[in-house]
Amino acid sequence: MVAALFTGASPAAADETICGHVVRGAILAKYKETGGLERSPLGCPTTPELTTPDGQGAYTHFQGGSIYWSAWTGAHPVWGEIRDSWAGQGWERGKLGYPVGDELRNPDGAGVRQQFEGGTYYWHPTKSNGAHAVGGRIGELWGQWGHEGGKFGYPVTDEYAAVKVGGNLPENTGVRQRFENDRYLLWSPGQASSFETCHSECVGYLGITNEPWVKQTEVFTNLANGKRSVHVTPTEAGFEDADDDLQENWRQVWANTPFLRNATQTEVNSLSKQLLCHAAFAFPKPGGGRFGGPTWDLEAWRSDIPWDAGEALRTQCNWD
Structure with a gap:
C-alpha cells in the first residue's frame, strides 16, 4: 500500500464519538473487543484516528495506550512498558514495525509478550528490567533453548x-x-x-x-x-x-x-x-x-x- 491510497482503518464498525473523539473502523472494533469505555484498560481516546507517519497505517491514542492498524497486520492495542519501549525505538518506523498480535500472557502466568513484524517484546514485573524485543538470529537461538522458560530466561536488555x-x-x-x-x-x-x-x-x-x-x-x-x-x-x-x-x-x-x-x-x-x-x-x-x-x-x-x-x-x- 502506498501513502496516496491510504483511507484509514477498514470500516469494521460504524464511527462512534467517545469522550469527545471519533473512533472508527477496525480500531473501534478492537477497542470494543478490549472492553470499550466501561471495561477496557485503554480508557478514553485522547486523539481522533490519525494516519501514521509512514503513511501506511492508522492509530488512535488512548489514556492507557494506543491501537495501531495497517492493512496487512490488522488492529492491535499496545500499552504499558511494551508501548514505551516500542515508542522509544521509533514506533512503526523502527526496526520492530507494526504489532501483528495482541499482548499475550506467558506460560509462567506473570510475564507477557507481544509480537511485532520485526520481533517479539517480552516483559516480566521482576525479571526483565523493562520490556525488550527479541528477534532475528538471536531470537531463533533463544527459541531453541525454550524462550523465557528455558536456560536463558527473560531478556534484560535490547540487542x-x-x-x-x-x-x-x-x-x-x-x-x-x-x-x-x-x-x-x-x-x-x-x-x-x-x-x-x-x-x-x-x-x-x-x-x-x-x-x-x-x-x-x-x-x-x-x-x-x-x-x-x-x-x-x-x-x-x-x-x-x-x-x-x-x-x-x-x-x-x-x-x-x-x-x-x-x-x-x-x-x-x-x-x-x-x-x-x-x-x-x-x-x-x-x-x-x-x-x-x-x-x-x-x-x-x-x-x-x-x-x-x-x-x-x-x-x-x-x-x-
Whole structure:
C-alpha cells in the first residue's frame, strides 16, 4: 500500500464519538473487543484516528495506550512498558514495525509478550528490567533453548552492537543481548580474524562464570556447517592451577553456561581432552602472554587430539 491510497482503518464498525473523539473502523472494533469505555484498560481516546507517519497505517491514542492498524497486520492495542519501549525505538518506523498480535500472557502466568513484524517484546514485573524485543538470529537461538522458560530466561536488555563477538579482537564485531543470570546470546556476521567457527555467520551464547579458575565461557555454532566450539577465559589462578583437578576445572567451565545441546560422547571426550591440554600447557611465554593464548579454544568437531608433549607445545594446543 502506498501513502496516496491510504483511507484509514477498514470500516469494521460504524464511527462512534467517545469522550469527545471519533473512533472508527477496525480500531473501534478492537477497542470494543478490549472492553470499550466501561471495561477496557485503554480508557478514553485522547486523539481522533490519525494516519501514521509512514503513511501506511492508522492509530488512535488512548489514556492507557494506543491501537495501531495497517492493512496487512490488522488492529492491535499496545500499552504499558511494551508501548514505551516500542515508542522509544521509533514506533512503526523502527526496526520492530507494526504489532501483528495482541499482548499475550506467558506460560509462567506473570510475564507477557507481544509480537511485532520485526520481533517479539517480552516483559516480566521482576525479571526483565523493562520490556525488550527479541528477534532475528538471536531470537531463533533463544527459541531453541525454550524462550523465557528455558536456560536463558527473560531478556534484560535490547540487542546492542559489541566488540570481541566471535573472536578475541576488537575488530570482531557483532551483536549481544543480555538475559537473566549474566547470560548472553550472541551473533556475528563472520570474519576471517574470528574463531574458526565464526569465519562465516555464527550464533552463540556466553555465561559470566566468575569462578576461581574461569571468568566466562562462550559457545559458538557456525550456521553454514554446524561446527561448534567452546571458548574459555581463565583467571590468573586458572592459568596456574586448573590442571590440578580436571573434574573441578570442567565444572567451573560450565558453572553458568549451558552445555552444548545434543552433544555426542565424542564431542564431550574431545572437549575435555582439549581443556586438559590447555590447562596443562598454559605456561608463560617469553615477552608476555601464555601458550595457547588468552582463551582456551576447544573445537567440538575435533575427535583425535594428540597427546605428545612436543606436539602440544608446538601447536600451543591449537590444532590446525
